[in-house]
Amino acid sequence: xxxxxxxxxxxxxxxxxxxxxxxxxxxxxxxxxxxxxxxxxxxxxxxxxxxxxxxxxxxxxxxxxxxxxxxxxxxxxxxxxxxxxxxxxxxxxxxxxxxxxxxxxxxxxxxxxxxxxxxxxxxxxxxxxxxxxxxxxxxxxxxxxxxxxxxxxxxxxxxxxxxxxxxxxxxxxxxxxxxxxxxxxxxxxxxxxxxxxxxxxxxxxxxxxxxxxxxxxxxxxxxxxxxxxxxxxxxxxxxxxxxxxxxxxxxxxxxxxxxxxxxxxxxxxxxxxxxxxxxxxxxxxxxxxxxxxxxxxxxxxxxxxxxxxxxxxxxxxxxxxxxxxxxxxxxxxxxxxxxxxxxxxxxxxxxxxxxxxxxxxxxxxxxxxxxxxxxxxxxxxxxxxxxxxxxxxxxxxxxxxx
Numbered sequence: 372x373x374x375x376x377x378x379x380x381x382x383x384x385x386x387x388x389x390x391x392x393x394x395x396x397x398x399x400x401x402x403x404x405x406x407x408x409x410x411x412x413x414x415x416x417x418x419x420x421x422x423x424x425x426x427x428x429x430x431x432x433x434x435x436x437x438x439x440x441x442x443x444x445x446x447x448x449x450x451x452x453x454x455x456x457x458x459x460x461x462x463x464x465x466x467x468x469x470x471x472x473x474x475x476x477x478x479x480x481x482x483x484x485x486x487x488x489x490x491x492x493x494x495x496x497x498x499x500x501x502x503x504x505x506x507x508x509x510x511x512x513x514x515x516x517x518x519x520x521x522x523x524x525x526x527x528x529x530x531x532x533x534x535x536x537x538x539x540x541x542x543x544x545x546x547x548x549x550x551x552x553x554x555x556x557x558x559x560x561x562x563x564x565x566x567x568x569x570x571x572x573x574x575x576x577x578x579x580x581x582x583x584x585x586x587x588x589x590x591x592x593x594x595x596x597x598x599x600x601x602x603x604x605x606x607x608x609x610x611x612x613x614x615x616x617x618x619x620x621x622x623x624x625x626x627x628x629x630x631x632x633x634x635x636x637x638x639x640x641x642x643x644x645x646x647x648x649x650x651x652x653x654x655x656x657x658x659x660x661x662x663x664x665x666x667x668x669x670x671x672x673x674x675x676x677x678x679x680x681x682x683x684x685x686x687x688x689x690x691x692x693x694x695x696x697x698x699x700x701x702x703x704x705x706x707x708x709x710x711x712x713x714x715x716x717x718x719x720x721x722x723x724x725x726x727x728x729x730x731x732x733x734x735x736x737x738x739x740x741x742x743x744x745x746x747x748x749x750x751x752x753x754x755x756x757x758x759x760x761x762x763x764x765x766x767x768x769x770x771x772x773x
Contacts, residue, residue: 415439486599534665585708639736663698
C-alpha cells in the first residue's frame with residue numbers, strides 16, 4: 372500500500388504498553404503527519420476492541436502487549452484479508468531469528484525492535500503516510516470565544532507536556548556518541564542541567580517495566596535504561612510542540628528559572644559532598660524544583676500563539692498562581708518516586724519537626740541561590756537550616772566560591 376491510497380486524513384492506531392515509548396511513537400508520527408487522527412492505547416484488549424469499532428489506515432503495535440499481544444492483533448488483521456493490505460508495523464524487544472520467523476508469515480509491513488531506530492521509523496512512516504515531496508501543515512487552533520488565561524491554564528495543568536528544553540538535544544547526543552556507542556557519562560554531563568530531560572528519564576526508568584530500588588537521579592536513570600532508549604527519549608523531546616520558546620519575554624523568564632535551578636543544584640551538590648551525603652540525589656531535587664514554573668511558561672507560549680494577549684504582569688501573576696500546581700501535577704502524573712518528590716518539596720519549605728539532612732541541604736542550597744548580588748552567605752549563616760546542618764559562614768563561603 373502506498374501513501375496515495377490513504378484518505379486525506381489518515382487514522383492511526385498505536386498500541387504500546389510502556390507510556391514513554393507510547394509517547395515517543397505518538398510524537399514521531401505527528402511529526403510526519405500532524406493532522407493524523409490518532410487512537411492510542413496501552414493494552415491489546417483495548418486495541419482489539421478499537422479494531423472492531425473503527426477502520427484504520429495504519430497500525431503500530433508492540434508484540435509484548437498485555438491481554439492480546441501484538442502478534443495476535445496482526446494475525447487478526449490479516450485474517451480479514453483486506454485489500455489493499457492494511458499497513459501494520461510490529462514492534463518488539465525480541466530480535467532473535469525464531470521470533471522473526473514466527474512473525475514473517477503474517478506479513479508485517481515492518482518488524483522493528485527496541486530500542487527503535489528513530490530515523491528508520493520516521494522514514495517508514497513518511498513512506499506510508501506521505502506522497503513523494505508532500506508535506507502537511509497544521510494551523511494552531513484559535514482560542515475558544517471568551518476563553519480567559521486563568522481558565523486556559525487551569526485546563527492545561529493536568530495535560531502539560533512539561534518544560535521547554537534548555538539543551539540542544541541533537542548536539543548533546545552527537546557529542547556523546549563515540550566509536551563504541553553512547554557514552555553515558557558524556558551524555559549525563561551534556562544534559563544534567565536540563566530539568567525536562569532529567570524528569571523524563573527518571574520517570575521512564577521508574578515505569579512498570581523496571582523493578583528494584585526507585586530511581587531518583589539522572590545518573591541512575593541513564594544506567595537503568597537501555598542506552599538506545601535514553602537516546603530516543605531525549606531526541607523525541609525535540610519533536611514536541613513549543614519545546615523551544617520563541618517569545619523573547621517568556622524566554623527571559625525561563626532563563627531566570629533555569630539559572631536558579633542550576634545554581635541551587637550546584638550549591639546542593641557541593642554542600643552534600645562536604646557533608647558526605649547523597650550529592651546526586653540533592654542535585655536532582657534542586658534541578659527539578661522549578662519544573663512547574665517552566666512548564667507553565669511553555670503553556671503561556673501556547674496561549675500567545677493561539678491569539679491570547681500576554682504581558683509581564685500576566686506572566687508574573689500566572690507564575691504566582693499556577694507555577695507550584697503545575698510542578699505538583701507533573702511530578703504526580705509522571706510518577707516520580709515519592710522520596711524524590713518529598714525532597715523537591717523541601718527546596719521550598721521544611722514541614723514537620725524532623726528533617727533528613729538531604730532535605731536541609733536542598734533547602735539551604737535554594738536559599739543560597741535566591742540571594743541577590745547585594746547579599747552574601749552571612750545572611751544564611753544564622754538560619755535554622757544552617758544551624759541544624761551545623762554549617763557556619765566559613766563553610767557557606769567555601770560552597771559559594773568553589
